[in-house]
Amino acid sequence: MVPRFLQRRTFVWRVFLVAAAGVLYAIAVSGPAYDATTPLTLPHHELVRKIYALLAFALLGFALERSNLRRAHGLLGAGIAVAVYSYAIELGQIFISHSTETFAQHSFDVASGLGGGALGAFVALLISAPRATARRTEAVVVAAMLATLAWGFSVTYAYLD
Numbered sequence: 001m002v003p004r005f006l007q008r009r010t011f012v013w014r015v016f017l018v019a020a021a022g023v024l025y026a027i028a029v030s031g032p033a034y035d036a037t038t039p040l041t042l043p044h045h046e047l048v049r050k051i052y053a054l055l056a057f058a059l060l061g062f063a064l065e066r067s068n069l070r071r072a073h074g075l076l077g078a079g080i081a082v083a084v085y086s087y088a089i090e091l092g093q094i095f096i097s098h099s100t101e102t103f104a105q106h107s108f109d110v111a112s113g114l115g116g117g118a119l120g121a122f123v124a125l126l127i128s129a130p131r132a133t134a135r136r137t138e139a140v141v142v143a144a145m146l147a148t149l150a151w152g153f154s155v156t157y158a159y160l161d
Contacts, residue, residue: 009066010066010067010068013063013066013067013068014067014069016063017060017063017064017067020059020060020063021060021085024056024060024089025085025088025089025092028089028092028093029089029092029093029096029097030097031097034097037049037052046157047153047157050108050109050112050153050157053086053109053112053113053116054112054115054116054119054149055116056116057082057085057086057112057113057115057116057117057119057120058116058117058119058120058123059120060082060085060116060117060120061078061079061082061116061117061118061119061120061121061122061124062120062121062123062124063120064078064081064082064117064120064121065078065120065121065124065125066124074121074125075118075121075122075125075138075141075142076118077121078117078118078120078121079113079114079115079117079118079121079145080114080117081117082113082114082116082117082118082120083110083111083113083114083117084113085113085117086109086110086112086113086114087110087113089109089113090106090109090110094106104156105156105157108149108152108153108156108157111148111149111152112149114145115142115145115146115148115149118141118142118145119142119145119146122138122139122142125138
């Protein structure tokens with residue numbers, strides 16, 4: 001007989017969350033894997049990398065929200081949790097793969113974690129309760145975060161490509 005906690009849907013989401021976070025971390029700190037996803041010859045490769053990162057963080061935010069973890073619930077909770085994860089990636093890139101990014105670039109990446117995590121949590125909440133009145137406010141917050149990230153990218157990476 002299967003234990004009760006294994007039958008819950010949240011358990012599957014938690015396993016997926018841990019597995020996805022591990023795979024994404026390994027890719028982020030691996031120079032060859034990182035370069036293979038967006039080679040320098042690709043036009044606007046930095047923009048493509050940041051979009052990949054935002055989507056990866058959104059995936060983690062979605063899984064985090066679906067996991068029903070009490071301390072990482074909602075836009076703010078998921079956003080902060082994924083931002084901390086993004087910070088861990090930045091530390092790994094500095095100490096493992098010896099990243100040469102500037103402090104502004106590392107900060108932008110952590111902010112992307114916050115925005116992506118919130119975006120993923122918003123999508124999960126939208127799927128679970130699409131008619132909730134708070135969804136309008138959350139949509140405005142997510143849109144403002146994404147607009148701020150777009151502006152931050154243009155400021156931080158203006159000299160690239």
